[in-house]
Amino acid sequence: MIKVKNVTFAYNEGGKLALNDINVSFEKGKYIAILGHNGSGKSTLSKILTGIIKPTSGEVWIKDILLSKKTLNEARKNIGIIFQNPDNQFVGATVEDDIAFGLENKRMSPEKMREIIYDLAKKVDMFEHLEREPQNLSGGQKQRVAIASILALDPSIIIFDEVTSMLDPKGKSDVLTLIRDIQQTREKTLISITHDMDEAILADELLVLSNGKVIAQGSPQEILKNKEIIEKAKIDSPFIYKLSSKLKGISPTYDANELLEQICK
Numbered sequence: 001m002i003k004v005k006n007v008t009f010a011y012n013e014g015g016k017l018a019l020n021d022i023n024v025s026f027e028k029g030k031y032i033a034i035l036g037h038n039g040s041g042k043s044t045l046s047k048i049l050t051g052i053i054k055p056t057s058g059e060v061w062i063k064d065i066l067l068s069k070k071t072l073n074e075a076r077k078n079i080g081i082i083f084q085n086p087d088n089q090f091v092g093a094t095v096e097d098d099i100a101f102g103l104e105n106k107r108m109s110p111e112k113m114r115e116i117i118y119d120l121a122k123k124v125d126m127f128e129h130l131e132r133e134p135q136n137l138s139g140g141q142k143q144r145v146a147i148a149s150i151l152a153l154d155p156s157i158i159i160f161d162e163v164t165s166m167l168d169p170k171g172k173s174d175v176l177t178l179i180r181d182i183q184q185t186r187e188k189t190l191i192s193i194t195h196d197m198d199e200a201i202l203a204d205e206l207l208v209l210s211n212g213k214v215i216a217q218g219s220p221q222e223i224l225k226n227k228e229i230i231e232k233a234k235i236d237s238p239f240i241y242k243l244s245s246k247l248k249g250i251s252p253t254y255d256a257n258e259l260l261e262q263i264c265k
Ligand SMILES: Nc1ncnc2c1ncn2[C@@H]1O[C@H](COP(=O)(O)OP(=O)(O)OP(=O)(O)O)[C@@H](O)[C@H]1O
Pocket: 011, 012, 018, 036, 037, 038, 039, 040, 041, 042, 043, 044, 045
């Protein structure tokens, strides 16, 4: 689905490498979480994948398209991105207009369009707010509208760049539930950049960056029990893991159900 081959990137010619020889691939339908300390290169990698910036060297393949100036528009149809800051990602005057925007080039009847908008608005629990101006919504509501507007475009890949980091616990949990619902359909490849370990354990796969390099890729279970990686990447252990490691007679786990089973035994 996505292939990154020997990608290197420096913001300034001859300057520090923000990405240093990255080689990764992401399979269709997977939910991948990208972790790493501040400045490790996560956002740079997401900008490379969406073609916002061009690698200094190396190749990026989206589906079977090699990213280049010529293929950029075509490749971008496959990929949507949602940013950390809930503001500045709206184009419509109302929630409805914003979701509609992505559908406008698709030449469908107004009835069909309305049906899709209503479906998406319900999916993200914003049906009651279709007439409202996006600026006046809460952070969590804004992110849910942004997700609906991206879903309207129906890209096969969606990148979430720390979309929950500016939200309160309720907003965060609503958005994570929504991401999980999309994950469960297995129709889209989801790439989520996050500092939130409780989100990371939900992913199928983790990619860990440190100083512009990939230092680990694999299942959350495999990676998060590796102390060396955790320390090198300066990432935190998930709450369930910290809790289970402190309990007497319980083996450390990332799985809430497994922890419950152990406790109830
Ligand atoms: N526009 C820019 N111009 C110059 N250097 C930049 C720019 N954006 C990022 N960098 C540098 O590139 C490196 C990688 O930054 P990047 O934004 O990809 O990190 P990140 O992993 O997303 O960090 P964070 O967790 O803080 O969002 C850092 O050293 C950063 O200072």
